[in-house]
Amino acid sequence: xxxxxxxxxxxxxxxxxxxxxxxxxxxxxxxxxxxxxxxxxxxxxxxxxxxxxxxxxxxxxxxxxxxxxxxxxxxxxxxxxxxxxxxxxxxxxxxxxxxxxxxxxxxxxxxxxxxxxxxxxxxxxxxxxxxxxxxxxxxxxxxxxxxxxxxxxxxxxxxxxxxxxxxxxxxxxxxxxxxxxxxxxxxxxxxxxxxxxxxxxxxxxxxxxxxxxxxxxxxxxxxxxxxxxxxxxxxxxxxxxxxxxxxxxxxxxxxxxxxxxxxxxxxxxxx
Amino acid sequence: xxxxxxxxxxxxxxxxxxxxxxxxxxxxxxxxxxxxxxxxxxxxxxxxxxxxxxxxxxxxxxxxxxxxxxxxxxxxxxxxxxxxxxxxxxxxxxxxxxxxxxxxxxxxxxxxxxxxxxxxxxxxxxxxxxxxxxxxxxxxxxxxxxxxxxxxxxxxxxxxxxxxxxxxxxxxxxxxxxxxxxxxxxxxxxxxxxxxxxxxxxxxxxxxxxxxxxxxxxxxxxxxxxxxxxxxxxxxxxxxxxxxxxxxxxxxxxxxxxxxxxxxxxxxxxxxxxxxxxxxxxxxxxxxxxxxxxxxxxxxxxxxxxxxxxxxxxxxxx
Numbered sequence: 001x002x003x004x005x006x007x008x009x010x011x012x013x014x015x016x017x018x019x020x021x022x023x024x025x026x027x028x029x030x031x032x033x034x035x036x037x038x039x040x041x042x043x044x045x046x047x048x049x050x051x052x053x054x055x056x057x058x059x060x061x062x063x064x065x066x067x068x069x070x071x072x073x074x075x076x077x078x079x080x081x082x083x084x085x086x087x088x089x090x091x092x093x094x095x096x097x098x099x100x101x102x103x104x105x106x107x108x109x110x111x112x113x114x115x116x117x118x119x120x121x122x123x124x125x126x127x128x129x130x131x132x133x134x135x136x137x138x139x140x141x142x143x144x145x146x147x148x149x150x151x152x153x154x155x156x157x158x159x160x161x162x163x164x165x166x167x168x169x170x171x172x173x174x175x176x177x178x179x180x181x182x183x184x185x186x187x188x189x190x191x192x193x194x195x196x197x198x199x200x201x202x203x204x205x206x207x208x209x210x211x212x213x214x215x216x217x218x219x220x221x222x223x224x225x226x227x228x229x230x231x232x233x234x235x236x237x238x239x240x241x242x243x244x245x246x247x248x249x250x251x252x253x254x255x256x257x258x259x260x261x262x263x264x265x266x267x268x269x270x271x
Numbered sequence: 272x273x274x275x276x277x278x279x280x281x282x283x284x285x286x287x288x289x290x291x292x293x294x295x296x297x298x299x300x301x302x303x304x305x306x307x308x309x310x311x312x313x314x315x316x317x318x319x320x321x322x323x324x325x326x327x328x329x330x331x332x333x334x335x336x337x338x339x340x341x342x343x344x345x346x347x348x349x350x351x352x353x354x355x356x357x358x359x360x361x362x363x364x365x366x367x368x369x370x371x372x373x374x375x376x377x378x379x380x381x382x383x384x385x386x387x388x389x390x391x392x393x394x395x396x397x398x399x400x401x402x403x404x405x406x407x408x409x410x411x412x413x414x415x416x417x418x419x420x421x422x423x424x425x426x427x428x429x430x431x432x433x434x435x436x437x438x439x440x441x442x443x444x445x446x447x448x449x450x451x452x453x454x455x456x457x458x459x460x461x462x463x464x465x466x467x468x469x470x471x472x473x474x475x476x477x478x479x480x481x482x483x484x485x486x487x488x489x490x491x492x493x494x495x496x497x498x499x500x501x502x503x504x505x506x507x508x509x510x511x512x513x514x515x516x517x518x519x520x521x522x523x524x525x526x527x528x529x530x531x532x533x534x535x536x537x538x539x540x541x542x543x544x545x546x547x548x549x550x551x552x553x554x555x556x557x558x559x560x561x562x563x564x565x566x567x568x569x570x571x572x573x574x575x576x577x578x579x580x581x582x583x584x585x586x587x588x589x
Binding site: 112 | 289292293296297300301304411412415416417418419420423424426427430431522525526529530533534544545547548549551552553556557560563564567568571
C-alpha cells in the first residue's frame with residue numbers, strides 16, 4: 001500500500017516534533033531561562049530564531065516549550081480516552097439507568113463551551129500541570145464518551161458479544177476483550193483529533209495567562225510573552241504561533257489519513 | 272394545538288431546563304472543588320479569626336444549596352452580587368462592557384454570515400474543482416489554528432507587512448459610531464477569519480447534501496444553468512440547515528470573542544472574565560460564565576427552533 005504524500009508529510013513532521021520534545025535537553029542550544037542576548041534581536045547565526053522580550057534564545061525556549069505543550073496535550077488526551085471510552089462502553093453495555101445518567105451528564109457539560117467551563121474551574125483550582133491535565137482531559141472525555149458509546153452500541157448487539165455473555169463472561173471481559181478490540185480503529189483516528197484539541201486548548205489557556213506558569217513555558221505562553229513586540233514589528237510572537245499551527249496541521253494530516261484508512265476497512269479486512 | 276407549536280414549546284422548555292442545570296453546575300460544581308473563598312480574599316497570612324468573620328459576613332457558613340438558591344434568586348432579579356476584589360457591583364460592571372462585546376460580535380456576524388454563504392455557494396457550485404479546493408484548503412488550515420494564533424498572523428500582516436491598521440483597539444464612551452467602527456476593524460477581521468471557516472464548510476456541506484436530491488437532478492435535466500439550479504432549487508431547501516449552521520457558529524463566536532478581546536486588550540466582557548479568573552474572583556466569574564453559557568444555549572435553541580419552523584414536512588399534520 002502506498003502512503004499518500006500528505007500523510008507522509010504529517011507523519012514525518014509529527015515524528016520530528018516528538019523527537020525534539022523527548023530530547024529537548026540535548027538539542028536546545030541554550031538553557032530555558034537565561035538571558036543570553038539583547039532584547040528582541042533578529043535571527044542570527046548565534047540565535048537562529050532571534051531572542052525574546054528579555055533576551056532569551058527563542059529556539060531553545062521553543063524546544064523546551066514544545067516539550068511541555070506536547071506532554072500536557074498527550075497526557076490529557078490519554079486521560080480523556082481512558083475515561084471517555086471506559087464510561088462510553090459501560091453506558092453501552094449496561095444501558096438503562098447508567099446510560100441515561102452518564103449521557104445526560106455529558107449533555108450538560110457539552111451544553112456550555114469548554115473554554116468557559118475551564119475558566120470557571122480554574123478560578124478556584126490551583127494552577128499546576130496536574131490540574132491543567134485533569135481539567136482538559138475531563139472536558140475532552142465528553143466527546144470521546146459520545147463516540148465510543150455510539151460505536152459500542154453497534155457492537156454490543158453482535159452475536160459474538162451475545163455468545164460471550166451466554167458463556168457467563170463478566171462485564172469487564174465483555175468491555176475489554178469483546179468490545180474494545182472491535183472499536184479500536186475509529187477510536188485511533190479520533191485520538192489524533194483529540195490531541196489537536198488538547199494542544200489548542202492548553203495553548204489558549206496559557207495565552208490567557210491561565211495555563212502553564214513560569215519558570216516553565218509552552219508555546220501559548222511564549223506568544224503571550226512576546227505579543228507586544230508585534231507593535232514594533234518584532235516577529236518573535238509569530239514563531240511559537242507558527243509552531244502551534246505546524247503541529248496541529250501535521251497531526252491533522254495523519255488523523256485524516258487514518259480516518260480514510262479505517263473507514264475503507266469497514267467492509268472487511270482487505271484494503 | 273398545532274404540532275409545530277408543540278415542538279417549539281418543548282424545545283424552549285428543554286432549553287430553559289438546560290440553563291437551570293447549567294447554573295447549578297456553575298455554582299455547585301465550583302463549590303465542590305477544593306478552594307476557600309475567604310482564604311482567596313484575605314490571602315495565606317490571614318488569621319483564623321479574620322477568616323471566620325469574613326465567612327460569617329459573606330454567608331459562607333450556610334449550606335451550599337441555600338446559597339445556590341439565594342444566588343439564583345439574585346440572578347433572576349438582576350442582582351449579581353459584588354466583586355470580591357474591589358467590591359464593585361457586578362451587574363453594573365457587566366452592563367458597561369456588554370455593549371462593547373455585542374458591538375464587536377455583531378460587526379463580525381454582519382460580515383461573516385453573508386460572506387460564508389457566498390463562499391459556501393461558490394464551493395458547492397464548483398465542488399471538487401479548483402475554486403472548491405482552494406476555499407476548502409484555506410479554511411481547513413484556519414480551522415486547525417487556535418483563535419489567538421490566527422489573530423497574530425492577521426495582525427502582523429495588516430499592521431507590519433501592509434500597514435493599514437493600528438494594532439490596538441480602544442473603544443470608550445462618547446466615541447462616534449464611525450470612530451468606533453474604525454477602532455474595531457482589526458478585531459472584527461480576526462473574528463471573521465476565525466468563524467468564517469467553520470460556517471463556510473458547514474454551508475457547503477448543507478448545500479451539497481441538498482444537491483443530491485432527485486428534484487435537483489430533474490432541474491439539471493431540464494437544462495437549467497448550474498447557478499439557477501443552486502439559486503432557485505437548492506438554496507430554498509438548504510435555508511433551514513444553513514440557518515442552523517449560522518446560529519451554531521454565532522455560538523462559536525461567543526468563545527472566539529473571549530480570546531480576541533484579550534488579544535486586543537479590548538475592554539469588554541471576555542476580557543473582564545479572564546481578568547477575574549486570574550484574580551480568583553469567583554462571584555464575577557460565575558456571573559459572566561453564566562451569561563456566556565446562556566447566550567450559547569439560547570443560540571443553539573434558536574437554531575433548533577428555526578429548523579423546526581422551516582421544515583415543510585412538519586407544517587402539514589397528517
